Amino acid sequence: MASKATYEMLAEAFRQEGVATCFALLGDANMNWASILGRLGTRMIYLRHEHCAVAAAMAYARKTGEVGVATVTCGPGLTQVMTALPAAVRANLPLVVFAGEAPLKSAWYNQAIDQAPFVTATGAVYRPLHHPPRMLEGVRDAFLEARMTRKPVVLGVPFDLQDLPWNGPALPVPSSELVPQVSPIPPHPADVARAAERIAGARRIVVMAGLGAVASGAGPACRRLAERCDALLATTLPARGLFHDDPFSMGVAGGYASAAARDLLGEADLVIAVGTILAQHNTDGGKLFGRAHVLQLDVAPVAISQGRVAAQSHLRADARLGVEALIEAVTPRPAAWRSAETARLIRETPFDREPAAPEPGLHHPAAVVAALEAALPREWQLVNSSGHCAFYCTHMPSRPQDRFLTIREFGAIGNGISFAIGVAAARPDQTVVLFDGDGSLMMHVQELETIRRHGLNILLCVLNDGAYGSEIHKLRAIGLPDDGAVFGRPDFAAIARGFGLGGACVEELSAIPAMVADFARRGGGAVWDFQISDQVMSPVMRRNHPPGGQPGAHS
Template sequence: MGTPCYRILADAFVKEGVTDVFALTGDGNMYWEAAYTEAPGTRTINVRHEHAAVAMASAYARVADTVGVASVTCGPGVTQISTALATAVQARIPLVIFAGESPLHGGWYNQSIDLGPIVTATGARYIPVHSTARLHACVLEAFHHARSRNEPVVLGVPFDLQKEKVETPGEYTPSTAFLPDAGPRWPHPDYLARAVDRLRAARRVVVIAGRGARGPDARDACIRLAERVNGALATTLPMRGLFAGHKRDIGSAGSFGHPATGDALKNADLIIAVGASLRGYTSDHGRVFPPEKVLQIDEHPTGLARGRATAALFLAADAALGVSALADAIEAESPAPDWPDWGAEDYARRLRSEPIDSFEYPVEQGTLDPRAVIGALDAALPKDWGCVNSSGHSSFFSAHMLDRPAGTFLTIREFGAIGNGLGYAAGMAAARPNRPTVLLEGDGGLMVHIQELETIRLQGWKILICVLNDGAYGAEIHKLRADGLSDKGGVYGRNDLARMAEGFGIRGAVVDRLEALPGLIEEFRRGEGSMLLDIQVSDQVISPRMAMNIGLRK
């Protein structure tokens, strides 16, 4: 009789260790999805929009440190995910998306479209599954590529082929069996010596850790080196909180950095970037430090990223091994070199004692200053709750919450798309089911995929959705006003988001007093399910980053 291809494909996903799939069911994927869900220990999370499925899988992959998996139908099911795919490509998130294709052996079909160019235009890999003899090979190739390249892959499977019955192939061997166990990369001694010479000549050192330094050994090595050379510790934005609580922690570097962080980086004479891609955001495109100051430690340094030089000196090495080797070499010297106190701990104290921005704005009655809102939330929210920093104008303010470990604060800002917040919060909640998740979002971003409030309710996730509601698209209105143009196109008014949430079965509350926040957070903590706080913020307060971009401040 044979076995339907969709069952063989579903079994291969299970053998790859996939336990959670985010899906929107349609003709092109429903048979595969039904077969996958039959396997013990699996869960399919059904959503209301394909983009949200891929966004959830992206956050799940980042938080769980695994391959995220989503599933969509053919035609519009794939066209709908192009933005989420492009974001995952730029953020280097490993994903495998099972997508239906129009019938391989049929004639005209109303959802027929050439999926390959759509997928590859985003930078993702497209693998068409058009041969029943290559079912295992295609799944293996998809997962191997996702794992080894940290890139999303779309498997396109015609749904008439999925139902064909074939002889069951042999046992599926997962892609992990083909990932080379080559061990971590040790630094070459000649290049290590060159890096030591550069470090010895420096007097004001900042160690910046990126995602490549997220392991505890790399973190400890960075701290050890910074303490030895009287340096400061910083991170890229996605790794903010890696050094939380350390007396040398000066926060995240780049366009979202604290003024104290920017001052420290400008005054430093050596930046040691560890496991950081240096694609522009961390240096604020050269505004806070030039590549001439940078020693990059990375397993695969590129030298050029997005058309800009990354560093002047490179040490190809595993993050922990490279930084430890630097520290070992310095400590082995006799007499030991000495680095002056240039105020690294003072910069760290400024991070905690000075506001991110003290410019005075006319805050209209009945609204709140978003800077004060984030301060109040930071004080009231437990540090072990997960936090998602979404996109849009409000995301600058919410990026400045202290002492939240890197593994609990999710920032995926690549491609600049709003509307990902609910999906990312859901993905984090799925990956961390035993801890509440907090979403920090703008009203414009929420409205893009507000339908996923239903998904959140149906799944029973515990998510506190904090919406900084200025009744507008903040970035756009500030730019229009600065140029003396009408802001009408960016102003939508303050919709009653709390009542909208209640329409989806989620508790909602309007917040126009800071004093109300602690009580509402406690109500959320004690209660079941999710809650939305419609926080009324002023549309007059401009983030310092935006104010600089539009020429209002230097």
């Protein structure tokens, strides 16, 4: 009986880690391994660009809670993922990327490059596997490291070593058997007492939840705490929708906060930040609730977050256990801020108090989003991309957190279609709707073919302003020419049909309900092109880039 090749054993090591889906683009240094992984039962989704493979794995990891897995070839395959990796690092997403390496036996190889510095510069971890007897343990250890640190780990395996006959040890135990089985961290009673005293002395309290609260299942406890201490609710952008059906939820706290949320957060004298790092954008650079004392409740409290003092006091604990301890420790108070008038203010105040009118024949982005919000089924999975139009899509009040994905930590456009593919792979029985800008979609429009080839159920709604939306508004604000950011309006419906998908240019928003019903019956992939005005600025853009501002102003 012929012995197995090393790449076969490496594939078995990945399969043993429970890898159900792998996002791939093949080359010499990974194609044999990937082919075997697919034969072993892993679903292989083959994309058209390496960046998109890793970005799709990011969304898959966020949506499933598992380690996302992607594979690219060595050299140029690896360098193509230098935008996705820092985004995954900053979003705390566990990934394992099988990257391959140039053959060690070659004196010269045209795709050879020192891959480790590229990866480590992004904040990810690079693990070269150059000693065959240790390779299988190296794979296991990479999954363990990704799970424990919640970072991407890139494996470099020279492809001449992959071709060697395997004569090493058997498969090690999988990482799942080595992950420490520990209970959630309860708070210290003295810390709870100090926090309760702080709450007792506050008048206007906001309970703000982040992804740590989502992960620990602290949502219901946050609601009870808010009721007990007459507090309002808010979330960070990634956790948006956690309290979507609560009348005292202000929605997102941060640069994307609604007009009502900005007013109310400005009144707060205490913000209880549950399971969040209190990032710059979450606090709008410290301007959103600058008068409030911030109490951070987290398993790893921080003094400085993204260059600024984030909180003045801390409670170290699992989010759910910490909030539940506060519920028991605080004295109930009568509702005052949580009044009918406050609920009405949240419910009825437009998220943009100064909307500009679009030109004739073009849509206002807020009107497009409102029409889609009313028509899209509540069980469909929504994905919000980056860019100027993302502000409007954030304000869809009926959408819960588990059906709305936002990953924006690196601020890069072009990821939307990859994220939608990742969510579709994670939720194969559900329809996925992507909200994207035209500039973002054009960066990786080739992945429309991936959607068709794999039969993914994705509806892409393109808010098409014929330009890079953020850039034109910034350039115009400081009086510089915008022609470098304006490129016209591609016919996305025709482009979609060219890739074998459905396509429509939506001229009348009243047609959306019938279009949604038809898409629900047909399934598959489609692109709907909404041509919107490039004269409409989002509130966050108007605040940060008023006319006559200076180049380089904070965004």
